[in-house]
Amino acid sequence: MSHNGAGRVSDAGAVGGPVAGAAGAGAAEDNLVRSWGRVRAALRVESGERNFDTWLAPLALLGADGDQVRLAAPTAFLADWVASHFADKLRQHWAAQRPGTRHVAVAVQAGMTATPVAATPAAVRAAIATAAAISPAAMAISLPVESRYSFDNFIVGKSNELAYNAAQAVAEPGPVGFNPLFLHGTTGLGKTHLMHAIGNAFLAEKPDAKVAYMSAEKFMVEFLAALRAKDTIAFKQRLRSVDLLMIDDVQFIAGKESTQEEFFHTMNEIISAGKRLVITADRSPQNLEGIQERILSRMAWGLVADINAADYELRLNILHAKLAGMSQNVVVPAEVIEFLARKITANVRELEGALNRVVAYAALVNQPVTLEFTRETLADLLRAHEKKLTIDEIQRKVAEYYHLKMTDLLSARRAREVARPRQVAMYLAKRLTPRSLPEIGRRFGGRDHTTVMHAVKRIEELRVADREIDADVAHLTRLLDA
Numbered sequence: 001m002s003h004n005g006a007g008r009v010s011d012a013g014a015v016g017g018p019v020a021g022a023a024g025a026g027a028a029e030d031n032l033v034r035s036w037g038r039v040r041a042a043l044r045v046e047s048g049e050r051n052f053d054t055w056l057a058p059l060a061l062l063g064a065d066g067d068q069v070r071l072a073a074p075t076a077f078l079a080d081w082v083a084s085h086f087a088d089k090l091r092q093h094w095a096a097q098r099p100g101t102r103h104v105a106v107a108v109q110a111g112m113t114a115t116p117v118a119a120t121p122a123a124v125r126a127a128i129a130t131a132a133a134i135s136p137a138a139m140a141i142s143l144p145v146e147s148r149y150s151f152d153n154f155i156v157g158k159s160n161e162l163a164y165n166a167a168q169a170v171a172e173p174g175p176v177g178f179n180p181l182f183l184h185g186t187t188g189l190g191k192t193h194l195m196h197a198i199g200n201a202f203l204a205e206k207p208d209a210k211v212a213y214m215s216a217e218k219f220m221v222e223f224l225a226a227l228r229a230k231d232t233i234a235f236k237q238r239l240r241s242v243d244l245l246m247i248d249d250v251q252f253i254a255g256k257e258s259t260q261e262e263f264f265h266t267m268n269e270i271i272s273a274g275k276r277l278v279i280t281a282d283r284s285p286q287n288l289e290g291i292q293e294r295i296l297s298r299m300a301w302g303l304v305a306d307i308n309a310a311d312y313e314l315r316l317n318i319l320h321a322k323l324a325g326m327s328q329n330v331v332v333p334a335e336v337i338e339f340l341a342r343k344i345t346a347n348v349r350e351l352e353g354a355l356n357r358v359v360a361y362a363a364l365v366n367q368p369v370t371l372e373f374t375r376e377t378l379a380d381l382l383r384a385h386e387k388k389l390t391i392d393e394i395q396r397k398v399a400e401y402y403h404l405k406m407t408d409l410l411s412a413r414r415a416r417e418v419a420r421p422r423q424v425a426m427y428l429a430k431r432l433t434p435r436s437l438p439e440i441g442r443r444f445g446g447r448d449h450t451t452v453m454h455a456v457k458r459i460e461e462l463r464v465a466d467r468e469i470d471a472d473v474a475h476l477t478r479l480l481d482a
């Protein structure tokens with residue numbers, strides 16, 4: 001895919017750039033955030049909800065200077081896509097908001113969360129609200145929760161059931177046995193999802209309640225802005241008047257002393273007033289470094305629930321649920337779902353992203369989703385997850401599968417019942433490992449590289465002509481988890 005038009009892809013500007021960073025609360029940045037809100041609103045209408053959510057919602061505003069606006073995308077794929085499909089629109093809408101804008105650069109910002117602070121729908125809604133002459137200060141408590149995250153579409157398994165049950169308890173009216181609720185787990189395992197689900201369920205029970213959700217980074221940015229504007233009293237009052245306060249990714253304030261001071265007092269006031277507090281972090285309180293002891297012990301007073309990596313069964317259930325919720329009419333065979341669940345193990349965000357990518361691409365190029373199509377579409381992602389398969393493992397599995405001894409497989413015997421499995425093993429070694437033909441030859445009893453080449457060719461032909469061999473190879477590939 002080419003980086004045409006707006007895709008003057010540059011290095012990612014720092015997250016601490018003019019908009020997303022702590023120092024970015026000035027009037028110019030406010031204007032920029034408001035413009036971004038309007039650009040996004042226009043794009044949402046123009047492109048349709050589905051396209052917008054898939055391709056444009058994950059973008060974050062990094063900043064602007066001269067004739068250029070800088071955006072960030074969480075993956076290279078998305079950056080490419082946006083550059084090649086939305087370049088003109090982005091440029092056109094930005095130029096309308098910010099005269100003189102001639103380029104919109106989309107940078108890849110690895111590790112960026114799906115909803116960076118400067119571009120969460122909440123921030124955008126708040127930005128639009130601000131544009132409609134609500135004072136920026138009102139943003140602090142008016143950050144709405146996202147309706148698309150609910151308890152209903154959170155899939156429960158062993159790794160997250162404690163967190164899920166605790167979250168439900170916090171959302172129910174009536175007394176809660178613990179406060180705060182502290183949810184922790186590594187990235188992309190559903191902490192933010194659960195927070196929004198709490199907010200939605202709480203508001204469903206008590207529509208007049210005041211609910212605030214914000215990232216710890218946003219807490220800091222707003223607090224520092226209030227400090228600068230000598231308006232901290234209003235900041236404190238706004239935040240402490242809520243019925244349910246949720247602070248996401250609290251590890252962000254590690255080492256930020258004045259913010260921690262304020263955070264500690266906010267926590268205390270909320271808890272002692274009997275309001276609910278939910279906090280998330282990427283690790284447990286005892287493993288958070290750079291956070292004041294008194295904050296840690298306050299957190300540990302409540303309920304600390306961890307979310308662990310999803311196991312295979314949960315990954316499978318999540319994929320089925322996400323697929324059922326998709327609007328595209330694309331058939332995804334069970335073997336593809338199983339393949340994704342087997343391969344993408346680290347976090348749910350990535351799992352969901354992989355499924356979206358395959359489905360969106362299949363719809364775009366009008367092709368059926370097959371295992372091969374999935375492998376090709378996700379080649380970069382899968383490479384990163386590849387476990388190092390060795391020739392030795394392949395030989396063992398093949399020998400076992402065909403009920404042969406290893407010594408036979410590696411011997412000089414040419415009888416068909418040994419020679420064919422040997423060719424299959426060579427073929428798999430070539431396809432599934434980065435080893436060269438001469439090296440594979442050496443590992444198969446010192447054979448020449450032309451023998452290996454011949455074996456690979458032969459099996460390729462047989463896979464087309466002989467169903468049984470094709471099924472054997474497919475089965476072995478699965479057994480090898482490749």
Ligand SMILES: Nc1ncnc2c1ncn2[C@@H]1O[C@H](COP(=O)(O)OP(=O)(O)OP(=O)(O)O)[C@@H](O)[C@H]1O
Binds near residue numbers: 153160185187189
């Ligand atoms: N159990 C689950 N069921 C359904 N969807 C899930 C589940 N767990 C995670 N997800 C989805 O995975 C994506 C990432 O989750 P989320 O943003 O909540 O992660 P997180 O733990 O807050 O990550 P980070 O620490 O990076 O902010 C979301 O789209 C969320 O809906």
